[in-house]
Amino acid sequence: MSTTRFIARAGVVAVAAGVATLLGSGLASAHVTAKVLGEAAQQGGYSKITFRVPNEDEAAGTVKLEVKMPADTPVTSARTRPMAGWTAQITKVALDKPVKVHGAEIKEAISSVTWTAAAGTRIAPGEFEEFELSVGPLPETDQLVMPAIQTYEGGKVVAWDQPPAEDGAEPEHPAPVIALAPEGEDHHGGSAASVDAQNAASESDDANAAAASGSDDTARWLGGAGLVVGALGLGFGVGATLRARKATSRS
Template structure:
């Protein structure tokens, strides 16, 4: 096989592998996910969870999302953000053992949150929607696993309820999960430090820019002076030459 053919075939294989990787990543990520934007969720604290719901059906729209909250790591309060065209319902269930929150005994916790689309509203094929939920206090656990049930027009139901695998691989239908930072690990104080560092960096940049601007102005002024002197010397030389020529002619 010639070197040219070998390189051409290798290029085709590489392109095919890249396409397969992109397609595989797209399929793997096209499920209901949960994210905490901004500061990390912390055990014992309050946080806003954003559920991203893509529509994987080519013909039907998504009309309902139900998120189940775990009973073994209970969340005692939740609030939904209003969404045009959607209604939200929060269900509670009695706890096997009461928990104490801010000195008060809590005997029930959030069991599920359901968003239902109004008539004429849905997540269309090829689109996604985000549902926001404010929850807390968050349980003392490494993570919060929240199975989700996605319902399509026509009655099709897809359950995203498989917990994370111990080997780190992604299940076929993974449940939405958020990681919880240990209580009092300093996450809350990290942001101001970053902001201060950014501010200091900005001040340094502005100072450097100001210094550069001053230098440029000084050099520009010096250049004008040198140019003026050069012009003066040139004019003087021209006049002297003319005078010398006139004298010789005389």
């Protein structure tokens, strides 16, 4: 293969890679995610979980979000934060075996939490919303996997319910998940009362995180666009070199 042909093929590959990067960054950020802002979530403690829900449909708005709690590692209490235009419903299920929480016997666990939009309210195309949930005590497990069901206007339903892959690869419809630190580490799990204070203190963190997310998305798009432009420039340069060589050989 000649040097010029190799350079030309490399330019085409670079353009394709740039387009894939540009499109891939947008798709990767489109699913429902869960974050713990501020102190790390700790096994046995209480924490506030923020579910970020982007609207990925270009024609319909999101009008409902259902988050399911794992049955094998139950969470026994949850509180929702009031949201204008949305109503929240917490569903409980009877435990096969009661558990002790702060000396009290608990016979029920959280099965699911559902947020439903009132008439005239929705997450519009191109927008996102955040739903906050205070939960605890957190179970003794390394991570809390919480499948989410997103419902759009018109009845379209998207299930974000696939657990993390063992090889670390992201599945097509990943479930929201948070990591839990072992009990006893220097992360203050707190109590139900302290969670309310933590929620108030972390409001500014939420705003900063949302702004940072927007900046990261912009940076990814600009980076991908820069790669595409650079690759196109390489292609034009190769073309100019080939034309110059042809002109020289003819003369």
